[in-house]
Amino acid sequence: MTTTHEERPSVGADPLSLPPQPVPDAVTAPFWAALAEGRLAMCRCEHCGLWLQPPLERCRRCAGPTRFTDVAGTGAVYSFIVQHRATVPGYLDNLPYVVALVELDEQAGLRLPARIVGIDPAEVRCGLRVRAEFTELPGGDFTVAVFRPVDGP
């Protein structure tokens, strides 16, 4: 999965212009493959039904086989930050931005870190209901799920 920087066609002259690029492995690859198809899928034990994040080849509770399974893409903001300082490549402009731990509806404590879009950073609150949408990660190789506030429960 690792490609040299020179081989990436869309890389600009500035190495700090692109956000951190994921390096999928044998276990995480289906997560990224699903996103590329516009689906959010999480790792789940086929025997006991436990959702596992980060994903594992076998269930940590029952050692059963696991499979990536689509989730509804809805959840609530468990906590969040507003990033003001230029700190991470690809995010050196367009500050501030919001990153949340989104607790997915499928299981208590099942969380994904993700950007929150479509809301003034000052309006974000813990408990805010959000829904996933998909956007291309600059660099051209990956799609990510960001979350936008939704009305209602």
Next chain:
Amino acid sequence: MSRSLGGAAVVGIGRSPFVRSSGRTTLSMAAQAAREALADCGLTAADVDGFTCYSTGDSAGPSQVAHAIGVDDLGWSLSVLGGGNIVTSTVAGAAAAVLTGQAEVVVVYRVLGSQTRYGRALERVEVDGEGQFAGPHGYLVPPQWFAMFCRRHQYEYGSTAADLGAIAVQERDHAVRNPHAVARSPITLDDYLNSRWISEPFRLFDCCYEIDGAVAIVVTSAERAADLPHRPVHLLGAADSNRFGGSVDQWDDLSCMYSRDTAPRLWSRTGLRPADIDVACMYDCFTFTVMATFEDFGFCAKGEVGDYFRAGRATYGGDVVVNPHGGLLSEGYIHGLNHHYEAVLQLRGDAGDRQVSGAETALVTSGAGPFGGALVYGTAAA
């Protein structure tokens, strides 16, 4: 059964200057700290048979540093992968090596050079492992992770920016009396509140001061310690906790940290409680790390840390002196080993202008989030 670590003691301490940018190699700084620590306790390279350090792959290793100071045949060498989370295990591991006869005199060190800065990505990043889920969203570095914890605490317990500021102001006030500290200008709460946002709810003064430098401590048996120049500082007990594979995202309750599990274990092993502690060197990569762990160790209830600090209970004349050296926030970030240096100095009674009167016990914590540990030092063996 639980065997005491009290048969081991810290007998020597050393360090290099703490500076923003040293222009030196990690090997040079670590060797300086190790030499100073040995000179401090009247030992030489010929007496040393063990060396250990923790690092994130950014440091000269134990065998290199031992060689650099003239150790010819190192009998016990352990390089530990980890940061603040692993300091307790590394120091307690050195003590265990001494107590089990694997080594007689062990040097423990940590060094950080200018090529290591945890607060910011300096070059193009590719992320594997769990980081691949977070990094693409611009969520990559520790100030962001622990600001996320802090926000949840504010939501659940109503803690405030002024509460965090009380910690930052207190620690800076302590650093004023510490010539080795890198940040010695007093700050006010207004200074804190006016400092720029980093990762909201963290401001600049919530974040530790990343620097270059090295610290080394020498661990040996209490028997041998009795023949050395300084009052020995004994290990009274240690405990760690690691959950969720170290995942800062999946840790179940962001209003607390590893210390929720470590504290009862440590108090049980030592037979001590918060009221018995004279000096608390609380790992303070961020102000909120102090807040969460201070609550977890039972010094006060959830949400009361701000009041505790404002009432003067965390400084001289109060209940316990927290980070008399100024901590990682103001003395400088040597990944927590400088907390051990300070604890030893205080328990020897050699801390000069910032001496905590009659200090007999010191709690030293390390780590943040889902993993870390703590130990207690005492002037008397357990």
